[in-house]
Amino acid sequence: MAMYHLSDMTWPEVKQALETVKIAIIPVGAHEQHGPHLTESCDDVLADKFSRKLGERLYPHVLVTPSISIGVSIHHIHFPGTLTFRPETLIAVIRDMVWSLKQHGIQKFLLVNSHGGNQSTLSVACTTLTHELGIEIYLAKTTASAKKAIQEHVKSTLFGHSCEREVSEAYYLAPQLIREDQLAPGDIQEGKWKLLRPGNAVQGTYFYDEMTANGCIGDATKASYDAGQAIVEEALGNIVAAVSQLLNFNEN
Amino acid sequence: MAMYHLSDMTWPEVKQALETVKIAIIPVGAHEQHGPHLTESCDDVLADKFSRKLGERLYPHVLVTPSISIGVSIHHIHFPGTLTFRPETLIAVIRDMVWSLKQHGIQKFLLVNSHGGNQSTLSVACTTLTHELGIEIYLAKTTASAKKAIQEHVKSTLFGHSCEREVSEAYYLAPQLIREDQLAPGDIQEGKWKLLRPGNAVQGTYFYDEMTANGCIGDATKASYDAGQAIVEEALGNIVAAVSQLLNFNEN
Amino acid sequence: MAMYHLSDMTWPEVKQALETVKIAIIPVGAHEQHGPHLTESCDDVLADKFSRKLGERLYPHVLVTPSISIGVSIHHIHFPGTLTFRPETLIAVIRDMVWSLKQHGIQKFLLVNSHGGNQSTLSVACTTLTHELGIEIYLAKTTASAKKAIQEHVKSTLFGHSCEREVSEAYYLAPQLIREDQLAPGDIQEGKWKLLRPGNAVQGTYFYDEMTANGCIGDATKASYDAGQAIVEEALGNIVAAVSQLLNFNEN
C-alpha cells in the first residue's frame, strides 16, 4: 500500500508529498530488555511498524518520520543491553524533529508511542512544545485503546511488558523479534512494586528486576498471531478515526 | 490531632520529630481559575488540607512540608489570574525541597497532588529524582483512588475541574474557597477537546476555554459536604494503607 | 480594609480588578531555622503579611500574589528543617509567575523580600527578567528602609536574623510565629564570619552555625510589639511613597 515515509524519499518527492500531507507521525519506541524471548529493539520496531500501518491508512495525509529508537527505560537498566534517555533528552529530540518539520510547513504532529515508560515524558513534551513552537501535537499509545480485543484475547492478569499481549503484537507485526524457543512466563518476585501498579492509590519508581527475575511479566507462551492481529487492528481503527476527526476539525 | 508540619515548628522541634519521621509529604497544588464559584488557590488549599489529614493519620511517622502552590496550568492561562510553572520549574522546586530534606536525614517522599495538569510532570520528577538523588519518591493524586465514593456520590458525567466532585471536597476541607451564590454548571462548548479526553485513543493539549466558557465542568450545584467527606475519607484510607505498607516494606 | 489578593479571588473577580491594577506584588520569603523562638516559616509569613498591608494601602492599584515560601537558605542547612532553593530555581519561579501575570496584562512587578539571603538572587532576577520579558520589576526589602525606627528601637548591636528586630516584627505582624517561652539571645561563636559581615572589606559565604550555636543573633528577649509596629509602619510608608511615585512616573 502507498505510504509516505520520510526515510525512503528524496527531497523532490517530499516536496510533492507536502501538497497533501496534513500531519506527521513520529514513532517513539525504546531500546530495553524484553526478557529471554524478545530482542531489545522490540518497542522501537513495533512503534515503527504500527506507524507505517497508520501511514498507509491515512495516505496521502500523513508523513511518517524515522522512529525515536530509545526511550525512558531507566527502570530496566539493571538488565544488560538496556539503553535509556533522560526525560529531557527525549523532549529535546522531539523538539528538534518537530521544529525541523515545521520549517517544511507541517503544523500537526502525532507521537505514536509503544513504551509505557515514555508516556509521562511525552505528555510533558506535548504541553511544552505546543506552546513553545506554536504547533499542535498529539499522543497515542500504540495499542492501549484496543480494549475489546485485549479483554477477549489476553488471559494473563498481569501484562504490559514482554507479555502475552506484546508478544502477540510482535507475531503480527514483526515476528523476527521473537525467540520462540525461549518463550517463558514472567518470573515474578515479591516486592513493593505490587503496591505501586497502575490504578493503585500510590505510584512510584521501582526497578523492573524487583518485579520479575527474567524481565517479563504475564505468560508469553499464550501469545498468538491472531491475538496480535485483533489488538493491532482495533487500535489502528481507533487512532485512524480520531486523527481523521482531528484533521476535519481544524479545517472547519 | 497531633501532626508535624514543617512550617509551624522551630528547628529544635524538627530535630526531635526526625527521631520518628520516616517520610515527608509534599503537597502539590496549582493556582488557576476555578470558574465563578471557587477561588484561584483551590488546588493549593485542597492539597494542603488533605496532606495535613494524612499527617495526622500517620503521626508521628510523617512530616508535612509547605505546599507547592503553583503547578502546570498553561491550559488555563486564558482565564484571568491563572499562574503556571513550566514543567522544568516544577521539577526544580521539588528537587530542591527533596535535596534539602535529604540533608536532614529523610529518605522517602510522597508527593500529594490535587491537580491533574501536574500529573505527568510529577511522574517525570519521580523517575528523575529517584535516580539523581538516590531517594524514594512516591506520588498520590489526592482523591483519585476514592472510586466507590465517587461512583456513589458524583452524578455529573463530566468531572475533574471545579466540578461537582471538587466543590464537594471543598465543602468538606475548605468551604471558604466556595462562592455559594455563584455556583454554576459548566458552560460546555463544542470542540476538538471531546476527541482528546482521558481514556480516548488520542490525547493532546487544548485550552480549557475551548471546552468551557465559564471555566468549570459538570454540575457544581449538586456538590455537597457529605459527598466531599465520603470521597476524601475513602481516599485518605487508601493512601494511609499504602504508605503504611511501603514503610513496613522498607524496614524488613 | 479592601485588598486584592490573587489567592482569594475567582477569575471573574480578577478580571474586574485588572481594570484598576497597575502593579503586582510578589512576596518572597524563606523557610529556614529561626532559632528556638521562631518557627521555620517566619520569613514567608512576614513577607506575606507585610505585602498584604501594602496591598491595602495601595488598593485598588495593587494585586498581591501568593508568596514564594522558600528562598536561598543554604547557609542555614545545617539546622534541621531548613529548605533551600538554588538561586536558579528561585529565578525560574519568579520568571514563571511574572510571565503568567504578563499574559493577564500586568507590566509592573514589585518583589517584597523578607530574607537577606535572597537579596543578590532577586537583584539578578530583576536585571535578567526586565530584559528577557520586557517588563518592569522592582525590589524592596520589607523593613530595611525603616532606618529611624530601627535606630530608635533596636538595642542589639548584631541583628538581621531571628533577632530583636525580627521578633518585634513578628509581634506586630504574626505573633503565632513566636515561642515566647523560648526567647533567647544568640549564642554567638568565634569564627571567620566576623571578618565577612556586611560593610566589611571582604565578603563571603559561611554557615550560620559558625556564627551562632542556637541559630539566632542579637537579643530577642528585648523585642516588643511597639518596636515592630514602628519599624513596619515606617517601612510601609517608605515603600508606598516610592511605588506611588513610580506608578506616576510611568503615566506621564
Next chain:
Amino acid sequence: MAMYHLSDMTWPEVKQALETVKIAIIPVGAHEQHGPHLTESCDDVLADKFSRKLGERLYPHVLVTPSISIGVSIHHIHFPGTLTFRPETLIAVIRDMVWSLKQHGIQKFLLVNSHGGNQSTLSVACTTLTHELGIEIYLAKTTASAKKAIQEHVKSTLFGHSCEREVSEAYYLAPQLIREDQLAPGDIQEGKWKLLRPGNAVQGTYFYDEMTANGCIGDATKASYDAGQAIVEEALGNIVAAVSQLLNFNEN
C-alpha cells in the same frame, strides 16, 4: 558473518557477549536531503551498514548499537524533509547512550560518523564525555581515511555530499538508497561558499542551497559499485587496524 548488534539481541545474549566485548560502536548518521538521487536517510543507513561491517571484522570484541539517525543538518534545512538536531541535542543523545552502556560495563566507545556536519559536534562530545563520564571515546569518519581509493576512483573535483563518492558507497553498501533514473551532477551556484570550503583560510556557515540548486555536488553519474567497494574496504581496514591497536594499548 557473526556480529553483535544490540538491537537484535535479548538481554541474556547481551550478557554473554559482554564477556568478550571491549568496545561499543555507535553509528552516527543524519537525515537530510541528498539531491534527487539519494533518499533522506542516506547517511543514517551508510553509518549503520559500515558499522556492521566493522562489527563483523572485530567480532567478538565489538558491540554495535542502534544508529543515531539524525545529525546536525541545519545547513540543509531549506530542502524539504531535512531533519536537524541542535548540537546540544546530539551530545545529549550520545551522553545517555554512553552512560547506559557504561552501566553494563563498557568503558570504550567509537563513534562512527558518516556526515561531515556532525564532525565538530562529535569532537566536542568526545572531549566533554571523556572527562564527564570517565570513559574513553573515539571518533572515526566512515570513509575519510580511504585516501588512496578516493584519489584513484573519484574524478569529480568537488565531493562530500550526495556526490560521486557517496553514491559509490551507496552502490556497495545500500543500493536501495539510490534513484538510478535521477542521477545528476550538482547544479552548482555562484556564492560566498567558495571562499569558505574546507582548507581555506576562513571558514563559516552557509546554506547548502547557496552552493547547489539540486542539493548535490560533483558528478554522481560517474559513481560505481567498484569505487564504493574500494573506498569502503580501504577505510574499514584502516579503522580495524587503529581500533585493534587501541584495544591492545589499553591491555598493556
Next chain:
Amino acid sequence: MAMYHLSDMTWPEVKQALETVKIAIIPVGAHEQHGPHLTESCDDVLADKFSRKLGERLYPHVLVTPSISIGVSIHHIHFPGTLTFRPETLIAVIRDMVWSLKQHGIQKFLLVNSHGGNQSTLSVACTTLTHELGIEIYLAKTTASAKKAIQEHVKSTLFGHSCEREVSEAYYLAPQLIREDQLAPGDIQEGKWKLLRPGNAVQGTYFYDEMTANGCIGDATKASYDAGQAIVEEALGNIVAAVSQLLNFNEN
C-alpha cells in the same frame, strides 16, 4: 616588586609558586561605556591593576589570574561599544576558572571586582560555587572600603561610574585610560532612576542613559592623582588585612 601572575609564568614556575600560594585572586571587570573621558576597558584595567598590587602585598601567598574582562553591563547597552555578559555566563566563567585552579591544589579564591553591576551576580556565584565545588570563595569590591579617603577627597554628591572617584583611581593606576581633553561632569537627566538609587526603599533596573546623557555622573573634572592614591591605598590596606586574617583563620 615580586608578584605571581599566572599569565606571565611557565608551568614549572607555577609549580614552584604553588608551594607557598594559599589563595588565588581573580580580577573581575567590565567592558562598557565610561562617558567621553574614559575608555571602555576601564573597569577591566582597574580590576587588573588593583589585583596586581594586592598580589605584590600578599606575595608569595597569592596567585593573580587573568582578569575577566567583561561583566554584567546591560544597563549600559544603549551606549556604543558596551559588551555585556548574562549573569549565568559570568558565573560559568568563574566556575570554570575556579574548577581549573582547584585541580592545581588551590582551595581559596578572592574575586576582586571593580564594577557595581557585577556585585549581585558575584554574590550568587560565591554562594553557588562554595557549595558546588567545595571551596572557599570571597568577594571584595576594589575601593568600596576606602570610606575615609572617599569622604575626604570626593566632592561630588553623585559618584559610582566614570565619576570623580573613578577617574581619580585611573590617574593613580592607569592614566592611559583617561582622555584628559574630554573630562566632563555628568549630563544628568530627570527620571525614575532617582527613586531607585542605592539606599532607597525600592530598587530596580533602569538604563544608564535614563540617568545621564553622556554616560558619566558626578564631576570628573575634579578628579586627581592624589585622591586616587589615597582611595586605592586605603582599600588595599583593608583588603590585605582581611585576607591575611582569613588565611590565618584557616590555619588554626
Next chain:
Amino acid sequence: MAMYHLSDMTWPEVKQALETVKIAIIPVGAHEQHGPHLTESCDDVLADKFSRKLGERLYPHVLVTPSISIGVSIHHIHFPGTLTFRPETLIAVIRDMVWSLKQHGIQKFLLVNSHGGNQSTLSVACTTLTHELGIEIYLAKTTASAKKAIQEHVKSTLFGHSCEREVSEAYYLAPQLIREDQLAPGDIQEGKWKLLRPGNAVQGTYFYDEMTANGCIGDATKASYDAGQAIVEEALGNIVAAVSQLLNFNEN
C-alpha cells in the same frame, strides 16, 4: 598604524567608528601550559597580536574586541596553571559578545583562534549562533593557512603546541612570552596518542602529558624571528584577502 580596538576607545569614538566598520574580530586564545619556554598566556597574546595586525590591514572596516583569554584546554589540565573552559562556557561567552555587538549594529563577525583545542567548539559556535542570532560568523585559525611558509621554515616533523612554529610566531609577535634560556625540544613519550594524531583514521581525547613530559613538541630551539615573520605575514595576507572578498560579496 591606525586600528580600531574596542578596549582603547570611548563610546563617542566607537560611535564614529561604526560608520565605517563592517565586521568585528574577536580574538580567541587559551591559557594553558606551554612547556618550560613559553608563558601560559601564549595563545591569548598571540591571538590578540595577530588580530590587531588584521585590524590595521583592514582599517577602517574592522573593529577588534578584547580577546577571550581562556579556551578549551582540559587536555593540558595535568600541568600546573592551565585554565580551561567547558565548551558550553566558551560558546556562552561568544554568544554574549556577539549579541552585544549586534545591539550596536554589527552583523558580521570573525573569530580569530590561535588554539587547536578550541577549533571544534568554535565551529559549533558558528553553526549555532548564525541561526540563533541571525548574524554571519566566520572562523579563522591564526596561522594555519600559511602552508608555504610552514613548509619552508619549520623543520620539526611534529608541531602544533609550544613548538618550533609557535615559538617562531612568538619571536615575531610577542617575544616577551619566551624564556630563551629554557628553550627545549619536546620530551616525547610512547603512548596511544600516536594513533590519534590529526589525519589518522581514528581520533580521540588524550592528555597532553601522555604525549610529552615537558609539555612541548617538536624542536623549539630551531625557532626564529624570520620563520615567525614569514608564517604570520603569509597567514595575514590570506585572511585579509578572504575577509575582503566576503565583505564585497555581501555588498553586491
